[in-house]
Amino acid sequence: MSEQRPAVGRFGPFGGRYVPEALIPALEQLDEARLKAAVDPDFEAELARLHRSYTGRPSIITEVPRFAAHCGGARVLLKREDLNHTGSHKINNVLAQALLTKRMGKSRVIAETGAGQHGVATATAAALMGLECTIYMGKVDTERQALNVARMKILGAEVIAVEHGSATLKDAINEALRDWVTNVDNTHYLIGTVTGPHPFPEMVRDFHRIIGVEARAQVLDLTGRLPDAVLACVGGGSNAMGIFHAFIPDAQVRLIGVEAGGEGLASGRHAARFAADATPGVLHGAMSYLMQDEDGQTIESHSISAGLDYPSVGPEHSWLRDSGRAEYRYAVDSDVMDAFHLLCRTEGIIPALESAHALVGAMEVGRELGPEALLLVNLSGRGDKDMHTAAAYFGLIEEAQ
């Protein structure tokens, strides 16, 4: 027993399992359950039924010519994950993990949430499947995403506002992990993005893979060719992995992730993990790029969009970046708000602030590539939840309260 087993769940040097020993049996149980489910026709049929008749899949693609006029004339197609039930791509992964929860005989789910989209999706699935549900959310985020807090509570979830640390997504994950290690017997931690200990990064990617599989066929069908670039915003990176994955073998298709540049790199208030002096480290169970100081303490991130306000990133993104298969850039808050506004006014589509980062990327890349280019953008969520932030930003509401 002196030899170690080979490390599991690695994407190159990234990923792994940096967690308390107490969680190992639950991770092994989860890994076994998801591998079994992956080859079980009953599981596949049940999930397909939910996608079709509950979520509303396949989500459509929409060509946006009036917006594209601002993208160097390139042709721009949006993958409309915003039209899914609950308003974002998050539901894809949540329904699958909720089914796994039942299969593992557990009666309770917990989840972290930043913008609230993953929390709402989890509360929704818990209501649908009769599971007890607790959502951890940073206090700062409960304030900027008050509408989603109300939605989760209406759906029957308990919402716990986490007040310590930066009171945002990373602290919500710390608290969810503390809950999990205490209640792992009856509780599944329904992680909402492609990070955390193995098997989460791989499993969550696989549950979102349907986005790219559908979109690839839809783009071919509509245009007769593959896009020149696929763009998505990257916080933890689940919507990006979801749309990228089916295109990874298509070497001619550029995969472009857009991080949150916040108030700009010079300000220090951003969530551009791959920019500036990027270094790998361990946070929340995975080795990946991480915003950290010279001692290894986590540096607090900042973004106008709560869903991208996270100091680390899914480990497979780190691998796609270092291996050169994907490229990453960032969009600053002010450009994001302009792109948000532009899509509303040119196409009548209100995007989530997270997804608006990908729109900034499309405007830049379109101008770089010119009118011959074909761009596919993952519109990962709708912006209803962001109305308060947007209205305040554009001065549409009185500061009455």
Next chain:
Amino acid sequence: MTSPGVREVLARCREQGRAALIGYLPVGFPSVEGSIQAMVAMVEEGVDIVEVGIPYSDPLMDGPVIQQAAAAALEAGTRVDDVFRATAAVRAAGAPPLVMTYWNLVLRRGVERFAADLAANGGAGLITPDLIPDEAADWIAASDRHQLDRCFLVAPSSTPDRLAQVTAQCRGFVYAASTMGVTGARSSVSDAAYDIVTRTRAVTDLPVCVGLGVSTRQQAADLAGVADGVIVGSALVRCLFGEGELSQRIEALRALTRELAAGVREGRP
């Protein structure tokens, strides 16, 4: 280095027919100097091994008391370098210091450099709450090179296979978490503590020390009946909170340490 190591201390306690008392405090709370004074005070009052914590921004295995202490220590500017002053001071006071650290702080410094600095400053080894042996190849090699102890954790949820795999990579002692959950005093230390010690003993000859939830003399005595060492954290850290003079808070720490030291001597016939 003439003072005894972790194994010698645990063997000596066993000869004396008692469990060892292992006390945790984080460096930098309420200040670097204050924390070092407090650690030395614990040694003077009967702590056999000191678990020296490094404050970390995201301490996911810690409950509210240690979280608050760590946050205050970081707020006050505590650096990883400060831990080596603490280990040297604890060693000079005559007890082996084991550093309790989340893994990213070691990774960032470099595993080899961290191990070398620790060894050079009297450190006995590491307790690693978020590092499992499967991910620890670099640390296992570095700790072999520098003759440092490696305390990995086992938990009530650990299967017999995992217990065997984890304990095979431990050196010094095995850290058994008595309950499922995070650090923090609890009113009762569960039967799970007895169960995990018994199951761990079945797969290793190493000493087994128990932590998570111990705060009173009676709990220390109860656990001393089954374990080779009793680990106390939050209850000791709590002594250092409050408005009074640091000297008064350290007096409270000394008093609790004496109680716990009496407890670990009462557990066996």
